[in-house]
Amino acid sequence: MIIGIDIGSTTTKAVSIENERITRKIKTKAVDAVTSATGALGKLLLENDIRIAEIERIMTTGVGATQIKGDLFDIQTRKVDEMTAIGIGGMYLAGKDNIVIMNIGTGSAIIEAKKDKISHIGGSGVGGGAILGLAKKMLSTSNFNDIMALAERGDIKQVDLLLEDIMDANLGFLNKEATASNFGKMLDSAKNEDVALGILNMVYQVIGMLSVFAAQSRGLNSVVVTGNGSANPIGKRILKAITDIYKISFEYPEDAVYTTAIGAGLG
Ligand SMILES: Nc1ncnc2c1ncn2[C@@H]1O[C@H](COP(=O)(O)OP(=O)(O)OP(=O)(O)O)[C@@H](O)[C@H]1O
Ligand SMILES: [Mg+2]
Structure with a gap:
C-alpha cells in the first residue's frame, strides 16, 4: 500500500492506494506541516484499521511537503512536485x-x-x-x-453591475444579465x-x-x-x-x- 499525503495551505488530504486504486481517503484542517502530515496519516490508519506494516511508502506533496525531512515513522517517504501531482492525479481521475x-x-x-x-x-x-x-x-x-x-x-443584482444596468441591448455574444463589474453596483440595500x-x-x-x-x-x-x-x-x-x-x-x-x-x- 502507498500513502499519498497532500499538505495544502488550508487542508491536508491523505489517501491510500493499492494496485493503482484509491482505497481510503481522509481530509483534515492544516496546521504546521509535520503535525498535518502525521495527523492525516494517523487518522487514515486509525479510522480504517490499517497497520503500519502494510505501508510500502509515503509520498508527500503540497506547500508543506518540503518541511517533512527524512522518513515518517521509519517508512520510506518521498516528495512529489505539487504541479506534477495535480497533473498525474487529474489524468488518473479524468481517465484522459x-x-x-x-x-x-x-x-x-x-x-x-x-x-x-x-x-x-x-x-x-x-x-x-x-x-x-x-x-x-x-x-x-x-x-x-x-x-x-x-x-x-x-441576489446578485444588489452588488454586481450587470450589462442590463448600463445598456439596452445585448453586447455581442454576452446577454444582458452578464456581469459588467463585480461589486460595481453595491446598492445600499445589499x-x-x-x-x-x-x-x-x-x-x-x-x-x-x-x-x-x-x-x-x-x-x-x-x-x-x-x-x-x-x-x-x-x-x-x-x-x-x-x-x-x-x-x-x-x-x-x-x-x-x-x-x-x-x-x-x-x-
Ligand atoms: N466543505 C467545503 N467544500 C468546498 N470547499 C471548501 C469546503 N471547505 C472549505 N472550502 C474551500 O476550499 C478552500 C481550500 O481548498 P483546498 O483544500 O483544495 O486547498 P489547499 O490544498 O489547502 O490549498 P493550496 O492547494 O492552494 O495550497 C478553502 O479556502 C475554502 O474556500
Ligand atoms: Mg491543494
Missing part, C-alpha cells in the same frame, strides 16, 4: 491524458497534463482563500458553511446574503475565464476542475454559465478534492 486542469485550492493553479509532460501554465491568487478572507471582513464569518448558506439566498453571493461570483468568474483562456490556448474544449473548490455547488453553477457562453465545458471527476494526494501517491 491530454487535459487542462484548474485546481481550486486556497489559490488556483492551472496545469496542462499530457502522458509525457506536465506543465504549470499559470494560475492566480483568486481562489478559496479569497472567499474566506473577504467573508471574514465583509460578513464577519469565515465559516465555509455559513458563507454558502448566505450566498444561497443572495444584504449579507447578496455580498456572499457577490464574493463567490467574483472568484468563480475569474477562475472560469482563466480556465477558458487556458483551454483555448491548448486547443481543448473542456477543463478538469479539482481541489476543494471543485466541490462548491454555487461555484459550479457560476462555471456552468460560462460554459454556455464560451462553449468550454467543466468536468468534475469523482474524488477531485483528493486529486493532489492521489497524484502524489501515484507519482
Whole structure:
C-alpha cells in the first residue's frame, strides 16, 4: 500500500492506494506541516484499521511537503512536485491524458497534463482563500458553511453591475444579465446574503475565464476542475454559465478534492 499525503495551505488530504486504486481517503484542517502530515496519516490508519506494516511508502506533496525531512515513522517517504501531482492525479481521475486542469485550492493553479509532460501554465491568487478572507471582513464569518448558506439566498443584482444596468441591448455574444463589474453596483440595500453571493461570483468568474483562456490556448474544449473548490455547488453553477457562453465545458471527476494526494501517491 502507498500513502499519498497532500499538505495544502488550508487542508491536508491523505489517501491510500493499492494496485493503482484509491482505497481510503481522509481530509483534515492544516496546521504546521509535520503535525498535518502525521495527523492525516494517523487518522487514515486509525479510522480504517490499517497497520503500519502494510505501508510500502509515503509520498508527500503540497506547500508543506518540503518541511517533512527524512522518513515518517521509519517508512520510506518521498516528495512529489505539487504541479506534477495535480497533473498525474487529474489524468488518473479524468481517465484522459491530454487535459487542462484548474485546481481550486486556497489559490488556483492551472496545469496542462499530457502522458509525457506536465506543465504549470499559470494560475492566480483568486481562489478559496479569497472567499474566506473577504467573508471574514465583509460578513464577519469565515465559516465555509455559513458563507454558502448566505450566498444561497443572495441576489446578485444588489452588488454586481450587470450589462442590463448600463445598456439596452445585448453586447455581442454576452446577454444582458452578464456581469459588467463585480461589486460595481453595491446598492445600499445589499444584504449579507447578496455580498456572499457577490464574493463567490467574483472568484468563480475569474477562475472560469482563466480556465477558458487556458483551454483555448491548448486547443481543448473542456477543463478538469479539482481541489476543494471543485466541490462548491454555487461555484459550479457560476462555471456552468460560462460554459454556455464560451462553449468550454467543466468536468468534475469523482474524488477531485483528493486529486493532489492521489497524484502524489501515484507519482
Ligand atoms: N466543505 C467545503 N467544500 C468546498 N470547499 C471548501 C469546503 N471547505 C472549505 N472550502 C474551500 O476550499 C478552500 C481550500 O481548498 P483546498 O483544500 O483544495 O486547498 P489547499 O490544498 O489547502 O490549498 P493550496 O492547494 O492552494 O495550497 C478553502 O479556502 C475554502 O474556500
Ligand atoms: Mg491543494
